Amino acid sequence: MLKLKDGYNVAVVGATGAVGSRMTAILEERKFPVAKLVPLASARSVGKTVTFRGKPVPVQELRDDSFQDIDFALFSAGATVSKKFAPIAARAGAVVIDNSSAFRMEKNVPLVVPEVNPHAVGDDPGIISNPNCSTIQMVLALKPIHDKYRIKRVVVSTYQSVSGTGQKAIEELRDQSHGVLAGQPVASKVYPHQIAFNCIPHIDEFLESGYTKEEMKMVNETRKIMEDDSIQVSPTAVRVPVFFAHSESVNVETEKAILAEDVKKLLSSAPGVKVVDAPDLKQYPLAIDAAHKDAVLVGRIRNDISKERAVNFWVVGDNLRKGAALNAVQIAELLVQRMKS
Amino acid sequence: MLKLKDGYNVAVVGATGAVGSRMTAILEERKFPVAKLVPLASARSVGKTVTFRGKPVPVQELRDDSFQDIDFALFSAGATVSKKFAPIAARAGAVVIDNSSAFRMEKNVPLVVPEVNPHAVGDDPGIISNPNCSTIQMVLALKPIHDKYRIKRVVVSTYQSVSGTGQKAIEELRDQSHGVLAGQPVASKVYPHQIAFNCIPHIDEFLESGYTKEEMKMVNETRKIMEDDSIQVSPTAVRVPVFFAHSESVNVETEKAILAEDVKKLLSSAPGVKVVDAPDLKQYPLAIDAAHKDAVLVGRIRNDISKERAVNFWVVGDNLRKGAALNAVQIAELLVQRMKS
Numbered sequence: 274m275l276k277l278k279d280g281y282n283v284a285v286v287g288a289t290g291a292v293g294s295r296m297t298a299i300l301e302e303r304k305f306p307v308a309k310l311v312p313l314a315s316a317r318s319v320g321k322t323v324t325f326r327g328k329p330v331p332v333q334e335l336r337d338d339s340f341q342d343i344d345f346a347l348f349s350a351g352a353t354v355s356k357k358f359a360p361i362a363a364r365a366g367a368v369v370i371d372n373s374s375a376f377r378m379e380k381n382v383p384l385v386v387p388e389v390n391p392h393a394v395g396d397d398p399g400i401i402s403n404p405n406c407s408t409i410q411m412v413l414a415l416k417p418i419h420d421k422y423r424i425k426r427v428v429v430s431t432y433q434s435v436s437g438t439g440q441k442a443i444e445e446l447r448d449q450s451h452g453v454l455a456g457q458p459v460a461s462k463v464y465p466h467q468i469a470f471n472c473i474p475h476i477d478e479f480l481e482s483g484y485t486k487e488e489m490k491m492v493n494e495t496r497k498i499m500e501d502d503s504i505q506v507s508p509t510a511v512r513v514p515v516f517f518a519h520s521e522s523v524n525v526e527t528e529k530a531i532l533a534e535d536v537k538k539l540l541s542s543a544p545g546v547k548v549v550d551a552p553d554l555k556q557y558p559l560a561i562d563a564a565h566k567d568a569v570l571v572g573r574i575r576n577d578i579s580k581e582r583a584v585n586f587w588v589v590g591d592n593l594r595k596g597a598a599l600n601a602v603q604i605a606e607l608l609v610q611r612m613k614s
Numbered sequence: 615m616l617k618l619k620d621g622y623n624v625a626v627v628g629a630t631g632a633v634g635s636r637m638t639a640i641l642e643e644r645k646f647p648v649a650k651l652v653p654l655a656s657a658r659s660v661g662k663t664v665t666f667r668g669k670p671v672p673v674q675e676l677r678d679d680s681f682q683d684i685d686f687a688l689f690s691a692g693a694t695v696s697k698k699f700a701p702i703a704a705r706a707g708a709v710v711i712d713n714s715s716a717f718r719m720e721k722n723v724p725l726v727v728p729e730v731n732p733h734a735v736g737d738d739p740g741i742i743s744n745p746n747c748s749t750i751q752m753v754l755a756l757k758p759i760h761d762k763y764r765i766k767r768v769v770v771s772t773y774q775s776v777s778g779t780g781q782k783a784i785e786e787l788r789d790q791s792h793g794v795l796a797g798q799p800v801a802s803k804v805y806p807h808q809i810a811f812n813c814i815p816h817i818d819e820f821l822e823s824g825y826t827k828e829e830m831k832m833v834n835e836t837r838k839i840m841e842d843d844s845i846q847v848s849p850t851a852v853r854v855p856v857f858f859a860h861s862e863s864v865n866v867e868t869e870k871a872i873l874a875e876d877v878k879k880l881l882s883s884a885p886g887v888k889v890v891d892a893p894d895l896k897q898y899p900l901a902i903d904a905a906h907k908d909a910v911l912v913g914r915i916r917n918d919i920s921k922e923r924a925v926n927f928w929v930v931g932d933n934l935r936k937g938a939a940l941n942a943v944q945i946a947e948l949l950v951q952r953m954k955s
Contacts, residue, residue, distance in 0.1 A: 426920050430771035430863035432813045432852065446811075450791055465896040470787075472773045472854060472861045472901055474914050474928045479893040483874060483916025492919065505920035509863040509928065511773065513813060514855050520813045522771035522850040522863075533824060552820040555806040560813055573815050575824025578833065579767050579846035585824075587815045587850065 274397055275344060275368055277612040280308030283605075284343045284367065286358065287350030288312030288323050288332055291440050292372055295598035296347050297323050305602060306609065313339055314350070340365035345605050348372060349597065359400050368608060369400040370601045374486075377402040377494060384497045387603040388544040389416045393498075394607060401604055404498060405490040406596025407431055407510065407519055410569045412498050413595075414588050415525065417543045418536060419499055422527035422582075426505040429491065432513045432520040433476060434560060437592045438463060446514055464512065473512040485510055517564035519592045526583045533576045533584055540571050545595065550574055558589035569595055615738055616685060616709055618953040621649030624946075625684045625708065627699065628691030629653030629664050629673055632781050633713055636939035637688050638664050646943060647950065654680050655691070681706035686946050689713060690938065700741050709949060710741040711942045715827075718743040718835060725838050728944040729885040730757045734839075735948060742945055745839060746831040747937025748772050748851065748860055751910045753839050754936075755929050756866065758884045759877060760840055763868035763923075767846040770832065773854045773861040774817060775901060778933045779804060787855055809855055817851040826851055858905035860933045867924045874917045874925055881912050886936065891915055899930035910936055 283300060287293040289312070300307055312323040313335040322329035333339065335358060340346055346362040348355045349372040359369045359376065376382040383393040384402045389412050394401060404412070411429065418424060435442040442463045449469035452459040461467055465475065477486035484492075488508040496502045513520075541548045549558050550572035558570035569590035577583035590596055624641060628634040630653070641648055653664040654676040663670035674680065676699060681687055687703040689696050690713040700710045700717065717723040724734040725743045730753050735742060745753070752770060759765060776783040783804045790810035793800040800808055807814055818827035825833075832849040854861075882889045890899050891913035899911035910931035918924035931937055 428769045428865045428920065430850075432773070432854065447795060450795060454788060454791060454795075466900055467902055470856050470902070472856060474861070474863070474898050475893070475896065482919060483893065483914065484919065507865060507918045507920035507924075507926060509771075509865075509914070509926060511861075511863065513773065515811050515813060520815070520852075522815070522852065524769045524848060552816070552824065555816065557815055559807055561808055561811070573824065573850070577848045578823060578825065579769065579848035583848075585848060585850060 274366070275608060275612065280306045281344035282309040282311065282342055283307050284311040284313055284340060284346040284362070286313045286335055286346060286348040286354065289314050289318045289321055290349060291436055292349040292593055292597040294323070295593050296349065296601060297325055299594070299598050299602045301326055303602060303606070305605065311339070311343065337361055340367050343367040345370065347601050347605070363399045368398055370403060370604050371400055372403040372597050372601055374405065374490065376400050377404065378497065384494060385604050386412055386498055386600060387607045388413060390498050390500065391607055394604065403597065403601045403604070404494045405487070406437055406592035407433065407487070407521065408491050408494040408498070409596050409600055410519060410588055410590030411491065411521055411523060412495055413543065413545050413569045414523070414540060414571050414586065415495070416499060417539045418525060418527065419501070421539060422529045422531045424504050424525055424527055426526040428507045428524040430509045430522045431511055432515065433510060434515040434517050434519055434592060435468060435512065436517050437519065443516055446516065450514070468512060469514055471514065474509065476510040476512055515560045517591060517593065518560035518589055519596065520558070520560055520587065520589045522585070522587055524577060524583060524585050526580065529582065531582055531584055533574050536584055537574050540574070545569055546571055548572065558587055560589055563589040563591050565594070566591060567594060567599055615707070616949060616953065621647045622685035623650040623652065623683055624648050625652040625654055625681060625687040625703070627654045627676055627687060627689040627695065630655050630659045630662055631690060632777055633690040633934055633938040635664070636934050637690065637942060638666055640935070640939050640943045642667055644943060644947070646946065652680070652684065678702055681708050684708040686711065688942050704740045709739055711744060711945050712741055713744040713938050713942055715746065715831065717741050718745065719838065725835060726945050727753055727839055727941060728948045729754060731839050731841065732948055735945065744938065744942045744945070745835045746828070747778055747933035748774065748828070748862065749832050749835040749839070750937050750941055751860060751929055751931030752832065752862055752864060753836055754884065754886050754910045755864070755881060755912050755927065756836070757840060758880045759866060759868065760842070760845070762880060763870045763872045765845050765866055765868055767867040769848045769865040771850045771863045772852055773856065774851060775856040775858050775860055775933060776809060776853065777858050778860065784857060787857065791855070805853065809853060811855055814853040815850065817853055856901045858932060858934065859901035859930055860937065861899070861901055861928065861930045863926070863928055865918060865924060865926050867921065870923065872923055872925055874915050877925055878915050881915070886910055887912055889913065899928055901930055904930040904932050906935070907932060908935060908940055
């Protein structure tokens with residue numbers, strides 16, 4: 274069980290990946306009280322190092338005995354690795370914060386966005402799940418709206434960057450872009466189709482309903498985080514040729530009367546959110562502005578002309594930071610803070 | 615007044631532009647009975663030629679006296695040019711088919727998608743307006759749905775290619791993409807922000823309501839073409855780093871009960887539409903597949919899990935062809951066909 278200390282031993286599983294490397298960087302940036310950093314990865318990454326506080330830390334092979342004396346284990350190595358090793362880490366006494374989809378919908382596993390549902394984390398949490406990137410940035414904006422106006426239905430279309438798929442997808446977009454610009458044929462390995470200068474309305478597997486798993490994450494995780502199964506969500510998840518940060522076009526129907534001007538004020542004081550909404554000055558959220566930043570940007574907030582009690586907005590966040598690594602570190606901070614108070 | 619002939623004199627205003635050059639090519643491809651092609655443009659294009667049926671045709675300066683003995687004048691040189699010269703062409707006896715927004719919402723000017731509302735064109739039409747590209751591809755899919763199920767409300771988010779802005783925007787995306795890939799700073803001249811590897815939720819001017827003019831075109835033109843002002847539309851128009859073809863994520867609420875399977879069948883026989891909807895085979899509409907083709911592709915047709923009597927779909931069309939040049943030529947064909955029958 275976690276105890277208040279001056280410093281904590283932190284394992285990062287998947288330390289060499291796009292999210293794992295950001296977890297290490299964010300622990301350092303935010304001065305998380307790390308006593309010892311243990312970067313873990315598969316055997317083929319052994320020999321690599323991770324730089325932490327200016328010093329190289331050797332990557333160790335992820336094994337059953339990797340979690341002795343670890344306080345926090347941040348996982349971001351995919352659902353298969355999490356399913357096998359997260360319970361091992363939890364049994365060894367670590368608080369597991371898992372970025373994969375492995376445990377998100379399990380009844381006894383809290384699914385947490387610290388600004389939205391910090392109370393969901395108990396005092397002896399075992400495994401805590403980090404939500405899907407597309408969900409995190411959306412619920413940051415939805416929660417204050419739900420609390421004040423009661424959300425009935427959300428129709429959302431996403432514009433998701435390739436970094437959500439990982440480092441190889443970033444390289445595929447770069448290689449294909451070079452190829453298309455040079456008039457050469459391009460090969461698709463990571464995605465089922467060319468992503469350069471194209472939009473692919475397909476993320477994760479298709480289900481019988483015609484929705485994808487990625488889309489259903491936005492439905493189910495939103496309900497779990499907001500603790501309200503009556504919220505209806507219809508998502509369309511689309512991959513676009515952007516390197517970093519996801520954008521989302523969101524339409525929200527509410528029970529109570531709602532005014533865009535009030536929503537702007539409400540979101541201006543919402544934690545984790547920055548309102549960027551001055552169309553006359555050509556200011557609205559952009560992926561290139563949200564990338565590599567912590568804040569989730571919301572703008573183009575307007576009353577829906579098609580329906581009473583509805584608003585539209587555009588929300589953009591860095592999928593690797595607030596959508597993954599930052600949110601995980603914030604969960605660890607929440608637990609440390611709670612022990613102090 | 616237009617009379618049945620073996621061949622027609624056709625003027626193309628803006629003949630050297632992205633849409634104008636396609637108008638000429640499509641007239642040739644579809645074997646429109648052209649007696650004489652008159653490419654018109656501003657004085658600075660004089661000296662250039664347009665290739666038609668394998669022969670160079672000199673570009674002439676657009677002037678007040680350009681429309682003597684012209685049967686069809688296809689305009690695509692922007693609203694300012696249309697406002698000035700379309701009435702002159704009409705007075706000279708030409709049927710004007712105008713691709714600009716200049717006359718679209720004028721009461722006496724028909725706004726026509728030949729597959730949707732051919733009856734809107736009278737026998738002596740004067741000026742006929744071509745709708746906005748984003749509207750054309752959407753109404754091709756909406757019309758059969760409206761006829762069978764009565765549409766109440768549409769929530770649409772667009773993923774619009776840069777070619778809709780013109781040749782300079784195509785060059786800007788190309789130049790900026792090269793720059794970003796090379797790690798160099800990029801300049802934005804055509805768009806208010808970097809478009810390479812970014813999404814810009816801003817097309818045309820912002821209005822007091824928070825919607826843009828582009829978005830309001832989708833609202834007002836849809837109602838006019840479908841001849842039903844009760845249809846509610848809430849659009850979000852977004853520019854994405856794609857060269858050709860617009861994609862749209864569309865959510866449609868209907869009065870009558872609606873099943874995705876029935877919509878697939880309905881749209882499979884809809885004119886101008888091609889259903890591409892086999893998710894298990896990773897087949898769905900893509901911008902790179904719709905580009906340089908005539909058909910508007912519809913897929914990801916599914917019942918909305920958030921609401922009864924609602925469906926989602928994804929529609930993709932070449933904004934320069936069906937969204938502009940092809941639709942204009944089809945309007946001319948409609949008039950010729952009508953005189954024959």
